[in-house]
Amino acid sequence: MKPVRLSAAATLALPRWGLISLCLLYILPGILRRDPWKTDDAAGFGIMWTMAHGSFSDWLVPNIVGLPMPQDGPLAFWIGAILIKLFGWLTGDAFAARLSTLVFFAIGAAAVWRTGYVLGRRNEAQPLKLAFGGQPAPRDYGRVLADGGLLIYAACLGLLLRSHETAAPALHVSLVAATFYAAACLFDTTSRRAAVGLGFSLGLLVLARGWATPLALCLSFLILSAWRDRNALWQQLSITLPIACALPLLWIAALQWIDPAQADFVQAWLQANNNMLVRPGLQGAGVLVKALVWFAWPAWPIAIWAVYAWRTQAALHIQLPVVGAVALLILCLFSTLSGNIDLLSLLPPLAILATFGLPTFKRGAINAVDWFSVMTLSAIAGFIWLGWIAKQTGWPAQLAKNAFKLAPGFQPEFNIISLLVALATTIGWLLLLRWRLARRPSVLWRAVVLSTGGVILCWLLLMTLWLPWLNYGKSYASVAEKIAEKLPENYRCVIADGVGAAQRASFAYLGPVKFGALSDTHCEYVLVQDTGLRKKGVTALKKIDGEMTLLWQGRRASDRDESFRLFQRKSP
Numbered sequence: 001m002k003p004v005r006l007s008a009a010a011t012l013a014l015p016r017w018g019l020i021s022l023c024l025l026y027i028l029p030g031i032l033r034r035d036p037w038k039t040d041d042a043a044g045f046g047i048m049w050t051m052a053h054g055s056f057s058d059w060l061v062p063n064i065v066g067l068p069m070p071q072d073g074p075l076a077f078w079i080g081a082i083l084i085k086l087f088g089w090l091t092g093d094a095f096a097a098r099l100s101t102l103v104f105f106a107i108g109a110a111a112v113w114r115t116g117y118v119l120g121r122r123n124e125a126q127p128l129k130l131a132f133g134g135q136p137a138p139r140d141y142g143r144v145l146a147d148g149g150l151l152i153y154a155a156c157l158g159l160l161l162r163s164h165e166t167a168a169p170a171l172h173v174s175l176v177a178a179t180f181y182a183a184a185c186l187f188d189t190t191s192r193r194a195a196v197g198l199g200f201s202l203g204l205l206v207l208a209r210g211w212a213t214p215l216a217l218c219l220s221f222l223i224l225s226a227w228r229d230r231n232a233l234w235q236q237l238s239i240t241l242p243i244a245c246a247l248p249l250l251w252i253a254a255l256q257w258i259d260p261a262q263a264d265f266v267q268a269w270l271q272a273n274n275n276m277l278v279r280p281g282l283q284g285a286g287v288l289v290k291a292l293v294w295f296a297w298p299a300w301p302i303a304i305w306a307v308y309a310w311r312t313q314a315a316l317h318i319q320l321p322v323v324g325a326v327a328l329l330i331l332c333l334f335s336t337l338s339g340n341i342d343l344l345s346l347l348p349p350l351a352i353l354a355t356f357g358l359p360t361f362k363r364g365a366i367n368a369v370d371w372f373s374v375m376t377l378s379a380i381a382g383f384i385w386l387g388w389i390a391k392q393t394g395w396p397a398q399l400a401k402n403a404f405k406l407a408p409g410f411q412p413e414f415n416i417i418s419l420l421v422a423l424a425t426t427i428g429w430l431l432l433l434r435w436r437l438a439r440r441p442s443v444l445w446r447a448v449v450l451s452t453g454g455v456i457l458c459w460l461l462l463m464t465l466w467l468p469w470l471n472y473g474k475s476y477a478s479v480a481e482k483i484a485e486k487l488p489e490n491y492r493c494v495i496a497d498g499v500g501a502a503q504r505a506s507f508a509y510l511g512p513v514k515f516g517a518l519s520d521t522h523c524e525y526v527l528v529q530d531t532g533l534r535k536k537g538v539t540a541l542k543k544i545d546g547e548m549t550l551l552w553q554g555r556r557a558s559d560r561d562e563s564f565r566l567f568q569r570k571s572p
Contacts (some may be wrong), residue, residue, distance in 0.1 A: 002126075002127065002128050002313065003309040003310060003313075003359075003360045004125075004126075004127035004128065004359040004360060005127055005128050011136035011140050011141050011143075011144040011443070011444065012144065012443050013140065013143045013144045013147050014147045014445065019147060019150065022151075022154070022452065022453075022456065023105070023106075023109055023150075023154065025425075025456050025460065026105070026154050026452075026455075026456050026459070027101060027102055027105045027106075027163065027164070028102070029459055029460045029462075029463035029464070030098075030101075030164045030459070030463045030467075031095065031098045031099065031101065031102065031164075032095070033467055033471075034094075034098070034463075034467065034470075034471065035094065035471050035474075035475035035476075035477055035506075035510070036094060036166070036475065036476075036502070036505060036506055036509070036510075037165075037470075037471075037474040037475060037502075038474050038475070038476065038502050038503075038506075038559075039165060039167075039474070039502060040165055040167035040168075040169065040502075041164075041165040041166055041167060041502075042476070042501075042502035042503075042505045042506050043064065043069065043167065043500075043501035043502045043505055044076065044077065044080070044165060044166040044167035044168065045080070045094065045097050045098075045166045045505055045509070046064035046065070046501065046502070046504060046505020046506075046508065046509065047062045047063065047064055047069055047077040047080075047505075048077045048080030048081045048083075048084060048097045048100070048166060049081075049084065049093055049097065049505070049508070049509055050063055050064055050065050050508075051077055051078070051080075051081035051084075052080075052081040052082075052084035052085050052088065052093065056258065057258065057259045057262065059074070059078065059081065060074065060251070060254060060255045060258060060259060060262070061074075061255065061259065061262045061265045062074050062077050064501055064504050064505045064508070065504065065505075065508045065515045066515055066516070066517055067496070067501065067504055067515075068265060068268065069501060070265060070268035070269040070271075070272045071168075071272045072167075072168035072208070072209050072210070073168065073206065073207040073208050073209055073210065073248070073251075073269070074207060074251065075168075075171065075204060075207040075208045076100065076104070076167065076168040076170070076171040076172075076208055077168070079100050079103060079104075079171070080097045080100040080166055081097075083096045083097060083099045083100055083103075084096045084097050087099065093509065094509070097166050098166055100166055100170075100171075101163065101164055101165065101166060101170055104163070104170040104171045104174045105163050105170070105174065107171075107174040107175070107177070107178060108153070108163075108173055108174030108175075108176075108177045108178070108348070109150055109153065109154070111174065111177035111178040111180070111181040111348070112146075112149050112150050112153045112177050112181075112348055112351055112352065113146045113147070113149065113150045114146070114181050115146075115149070115177070115180050115181040115184045115348075115352050116142070116145045116146035116148070116149035116150070116352060116355045117142045117143060117145070117146040118142070118181070118184045118185060118188055119142075119145075119184050119188075119316060119317035119320070119352070119355075119356075120138075120141055120142035120143075120145035120146060120317065120355070120356075121138045121139060121141070121142035122188065122315075122316060122317065123138075124313065124315045124316065124317070125141075125142075125145075125315060125317045125356065126138055126141060127141065127359065144443065144444050144445065145355050145356065145358070145359070145444065146355070147444075147445050148355055148358045148444050148445040148447075148448060149351055149352055149354070149355035150351075151445050151448045151449060151451075151452045152298065152299050152302065152351045152354045152355065152448050152451075152452075153177075153299075153347065153348065153351035154452050154455065154456075155297075155298055155299075155448055155451035155452040155454075155455050156295070156296055156297065156298075156299050156347045156350075156351065157294055157295060157296075157297050157455065158294070158295030158296060158340060158343055158344065158347060159173065159344070159347055160455060160459055162341070162344055168208055168209050169209070169341045169344055171208045171209075172205070172208045172209045172213070172341075172344060172345070173344040173345065173347060173348065175201060175204050175205045175208050176205065176213065176217070176328075176344075176345050176347075176348045176349075177348035178201045178204075179198065179201040179202060179205060179214070179217055180320070180321065180324060180348055180349060180352060181201075182194060182197040182198035182200075182201045183198055183217075183221050183320060183324075184316075184320060185197060185198075186198050186221075186232055186235060186236070186240075187224075187225075187228065187229060187232055187316055187320060188316070190229060190231045190232050190235060191235075192235065192239060194235075195235035195236060195238075195239040195240045196239060196240075196243060198221070198236065198240045198244075199239060199240040199241070199242070199243025199244045200243060200244075200247070202214040202217065202218055202240065202243075202244035203243055203244040203245070203246065203247030203248060204247065205217075206244070206247065206248040207247060207248055207251060210269075210272075210273040210276070211248075211270075211273055212273060212276065212277065212331060212335075213328065213331065213342075213345050214244065216327040216328055216330070216331045217324055217327060217328070218236075218240075218241070218244065219327060220323045220324050220326070220327035221236060221323070221324070222236055222237075223323065224319060224320065224323045228316070228319070252266050275336075276335055276336055276342070277334045277335060277336075278334060278335070278336055279334075280333040280334055284333060285333060288329075288332055288333065288343075291340055291343060292343065292346070295340055295343050296343070296346060296347060296350050298354075298369055298373070298448060298451045299347065299350040299351045299353075299354045300350055300354075301365075301369070302354035302357040302358065302361065302369075302447070302448075303321075303325075303350045303351075303353040303354040303357060304357075305357045305360065305361060305365065306318065306353050306354060306355075306356045306357030306360065307322060307353070309357060309360035310356065310360075317352075317355075317356050318353065318356060320352075321349040321350070321352040321353035322349075322353060324349040325346060325349040325350060325353065328345045328346050328349065329346065331345070332345075332346065358444045358445065358447055358448070359444055361447055365447075366446065366447040369447055369448070369450075369451065370436065370437075370446075370447065370450050373450040373451040373454050374433065374437075374450060374454075376454075377450075377451075377454025377455065377457065377458060378429075378433075378454070380454075380458050381426065381429070381454070381457050381458050381461055384458065384461045384462060384465060384466065385422075385426070385461065385465070386399065387399055387403060387466070388461075388465040388466060390403060391403050391404075391412045391469065392412055392414065403469070406473065406558060407469055407472050407473045407557065407558045408557045408558065409557040410468075410469060410472045410473075410557075410558075412468070412469075413468040415464075415468075418464035418465060418467070419464070419465070421460070421464050422460070422461050422464045422465050425456075425457055425460045425461065425464075426457065426461070428453075428457075429453060429454070429457045432449070432450065432453045433450070436449065436450055472557075472558065473556075473558040475506070475510075476502075476503060476506035476507065476510065476556065477506070477510050478556065478557075479506075479507070479554060479555070479556055479564060480506055480507045480509075480510035480511040480513070481510070481511075482552065482554055483507060483511055483513060483527065483552065483564070483566055484511040484512070484513065486551045486552045486566055487511075487513070487525065487566075491514070491524055491525060492514070492516070492522055492523060492524060493514050493515060493516030493520060493522065493523040493524075493525075494513050494514060494515055494516065494523060494524075494525040494526065494527050494566075495515075495516055495517075495520060495523045495525070495526045495527070496515050496527050496529075497526055497527065497528045497529070498528055498529040498530070498531075499527055499528075499529045499564075500529065503529060503562075503564075507527070513527070523569070524568060524569055525551075525566060525567065525568055525569065526548060526566070526567040526568075526569060527564060527565070527566050527567075528564065528565045528566075528567065529562060529563070529564055530562070530563045530564075530565070531561055531562060531563075547569060547570055548567035548568065548569060548570070549567060549568045549570065550565060550566075550567055551566045551567065551568050552565070552566040553565045553566070
């Protein structure tokens with residue numbers, strides 16, 4: 001027997017304007033007034049910026065002003081570079097590249113919504129018919145399930161920061177969601193069009209980050225096809241796989257033909273993908289479980305309940321996300337879990353699976369999720385406000401001291417527009433709490449609306465009240481300015497020794513510093529990055545091979561580990 005018993009009143013969907021507004025409130029904060037940060041964010045922007053202002057070879061080989069970046073495929077950076085080309089002259093290159101995060105999130109959000117809608121309309125997902133009628137229509141039920149799935153996806157804590165970075169992982173997770181949507185369409189209709197869509201999704205996944213995730217998904221879908229539908233299996237073998245393989249091969253063939261000198265880049269890209277895999281162990285499994293507890297909240301508890309509630313039903317809406325999630329979970333066991341990037345792939349199937357746990361969620365469980373969201377996210381939001389007040393007024397004194405200790409030299413800024421936006425968002429959160437707790441609506445998505453709203457509140461407060469402080473601590477603008485002051489107007493180039501990808505991108509854009517190859521004998525200057533310099537007790541810097549003269553040394557005030565030295569070569 002189906003575990004769902006609902007009336008039509010419980011399937012009122014969110015207004016379209018409300019759902020779109022929530023998505024915009026989620027993704028837009030952080031696009032404005034934000035410098036490239038010391039993360040994959042700055043490195044990804046550097047690749048996009050290099051493509052937009054470089055040669056055709058730069059479009060085929062992701063690099064940061066000459067430094068090859070084989071860790072990811074080129075697709076995400078193509079999109080960012082195109083946006084720089086289109087809008088950079090008007091908005092500035094950094095803002096134009098950051099618009100790519102809007103595109104990436106839109107792809108993922110639409111894919112999660114459509115997947116929930118396609119699977120939710122199927123007969124096996126429908127609630128039991130009531131004795132006197134009044135059950136929801138299939139379209140209405142599918143739509144409200146899709147709304148709930150999108151809210152769960154946006155509420156996942158692990159998605160928040162990564163979805164706002166100009167980097168390949170932001171596109172990667174969205175393409176995983178698009179792959180599940182294409183697979184749902186294929187199993188629902190077994191049409192050639194759906195098989196073509198699945199092939200393109202898998203191929204684009206390879207171009208976005210690498211072969212491991214699309215391979216795991218492809219194998220899981222083939223296994224499910226062999227079990228459920230042999231026609232879908234044949235469609236995948238004859239249409240999906242050739243297309244999925246053709247897309248990355250086209251990129252490799254173009255690279256080999258147009259720039260044979262860069263042929264080694266493909267090998268480096270494949271090797272970088274191989275290096276992400278490690279031998280699994282108990283310690284790695286423990287780290288994975290601990291990370292997933294917060295990374296996939298609130299999707300994972302609702303997803304587990306969905307599997308339990310539908311355990312007696314051989315339903316596609318459970319089998320498809322479960323098979324995909326298991327394949328990706330096994331892949332995570334073999335992954336290095338660097339920066340929890342590989343966990344991102346688990347969020348779309350968990351959100352889709354949790355979608356079908358909402359109709360079966362018990363009232364006590366719903367209240368538990370609500371109260372956890374209210375208490376935790378409200379406390380975080382209150383701390384954000386209190387910290388901002390401390391920065392502006394000096395009270396509470398200890399909190400202000402800690403804030404300035406983390407960013408020595410920071411001068412607080414007051415922006416009336418940011419304050420008004422933060423106040424309006426906080427008032428909106430209080431009104432949402434009042435609506436949810438006082439009226440106790442019966443709609444399906446009530447269990448996660450507070451989680452989503454709280455995540456949006458905290459992120460928006462950070463991107464308004466704390467953005468100057470975050471820019472000061474995570475941007476290399478101050479260091480880039482100091483380096484640029486020491487360089488003459490008509491110098492040829494600077495050799496980078498040990499300078500990281502994010503730092504190289506920031507200096508090249510914010511300086512701007514003209515970097516040359518490490519072996520370039522015509523460069524007059526050398527920029528060296530040291531890590532842990534202060535910890536080693538080094539106070540005086542020596543000349544390199546007696547051929548360099550130290551011009552400048554310094555670091556970001558908020559970073560005690562990194563130190564930079566600029567040398568001038570006597571006889572380049």
